[in-house]
Amino acid sequence: MKLLVSALEPSANLHLKAILPHIDKEIVGIFDKRFAKPIYDSQEFSVMGFLDVIPKIAKAKRAIKEMTELAKECNSVLLIDAPSFNLPLAKSIKKRYPQKKITYYILPKVWAWKKNRVKKIEKYCDNLASIFPFEDKFYNRSVYIGNPILDEIKSFRNTKKRYDTVAFMPGSRVGEVKRLMPIFREVAKEIDKRKVIIVPPFLKGEDLTQTYGDISDFDISYMMQETLAHSDFAFICSGTATLEAAIIGTPFVLAYKARSIDYHIAKSFVKLPYVGLANLIFYFENKEQFHTELLQNSVTKENLLNAYLKHDSKAFEKRSLELRDILQNGSVKKLLNLI
Secondary structure, X not given: OEEEEEEOOHXXXXXXXXXXXXXXXXXXXXXOOOOOOOOEEHHHHOOOOHHHHHHHHHHHHHHHHHHHHHHOOOOEEEEEOOHHHHHHHHHHHHHXXXXXXXXXEOOOOOOOXXXXXXXXXXXXXXXXXXXXXXXXXXXXXXXXXXXXXXXXXXXXXXXXXXXXXXXXXXOOOHHHHHHHHHHHHHHHHOOOOEEEEEOOHHHOOOOOHHHHOOOOOOEEEOOHHHHHHOOOEEEEEOOHHHHHHHHHOOOEEEEEOOOHHHHHHHHHHOOOOOOOHHHHHHHHOOOOOOOEEEEHHHOOHHHHHHHHHOOOHHHHHHHHHHHHXXXXXXXXXXXXXXX
């Protein structure tokens, strides 16, 4: 009994990690090498922008061919996020093995851009496992199975306590870290509390100064959720981490700086009013903005400090509880029934 898995992104591997203890099949494919022996380690495909993709194209084509061959000996297929790779892979597998069951988990964000992907995913995938309640507005046969973060979070912030700690999350990719850390260092100098940088676990043991620069004013943590749950506030790069902080109940500001060319290309396609996932969930629920977002040139020391100094912890706690009610439950149990 084998399960073919395609998990290219760090966030996809975090979700995969939560599923693995409950899977009674051997996993093969592309994923973090900590879990088993993949044909490619997921880090080989980590990219941060439109220009970064170009050198990876040849490798991706080879990987799709190898994954399609590997599908022959697998009972089913689990694709997680990464539509630029996983949609061509689904097409290749389904054309070769029409009866092979393919489950797509963490669906392509067609509500943001590339709505034409709906037809492709519904043509080549059997199960569309949705993790956001609003996705049925865009997909014809997606099934909301809950949100994986509710499975993965082990502790929530005690809103009655003060921790005298502020967390900084500049991202998981080199480019985003290097763009945010100089500003985060300036912000940290103005805050008279313990400052902690949350670093992705896959960088443990590495020389962090190569990417993060001077971090002498910070403590280092590789445990994101635990650190967020014991922080009074957080400065977080855009991504899944913002939704985790929103659910945990830690007030934060989203800060995102991309290369100008990447930002302008994305902006020309994306027509949504927000970047943060918690903000988008509230938007589709017709609720007010959940948290502050600072993008590109708005990411300044002054604006970040202003968001920190003016945040309302009680209002944030209320919104956090509303968010948990909207998401309802975790996704692992229902996903297992699909794969």
